[in-house]
Amino acid sequence: KAGVTQTPRYLIKTRGQQVTLSCSPISGHRSVSWYQQTPGQGLQFLFEYFSETQRNKGNFPGRFSGRQFSNSRSEMNVSTLELGDSALYLCASSVQRGPSDTQYFGPGTRLTVL
């Protein structure tokens, strides 16, 4: 089975722009979670989607949003980018809903905001 894929792998944007990141889960996985990793804050949970519905959300502003399609692929959008949004964004898929299931991580999208 193919692993979790994320596109693009690298992205450079300027402040005020918006960005959309994509995540394709492992075939048969219905849950997709998104995480932000920065040197200062480490890994933090953004949100989880299961069956096209957002099930859980972390402590991030409303500029961070996402969605999930019927084929379980997920997108994450960040509007009005700030310098502090520079980070590695990881998605992870799992068979079942929630974090008490093995998470399979993608390679990440490294976002740089100038």
Place this chain on the structure above:
Amino acid sequence: KNEVEQSPQNLTAQEGEFITINCSYSVGISALHWLQQHPGGGIVSLFMLSSGKKKHGRLIATINIQEKHSSLHITASHPRDSAVYICAAVFQGAQKLVFGQGTRLTINP
């Protein structure tokens, strides 16, 4: 507050040594994950456990629910084990992972 603490933050050892990384958490959990992150960012899930002990190859993970503590052990360490190891807890009543700050392990040949 739901918190996860790891120790040590950095660990350097010689090839062949027995390695222990510790993870403690603040309140009751329903599950704990151990993850491995190599340079470049990719994360691999090593273990998920809610009680007892799990073993996979040279890696062993244990958890003591009463003491709110988990350990990851590596036997016969090898330079390819060099990576950042992260524990992440699922606190009871919460449906998200809370991560420790990671332990950077370097194994010298």
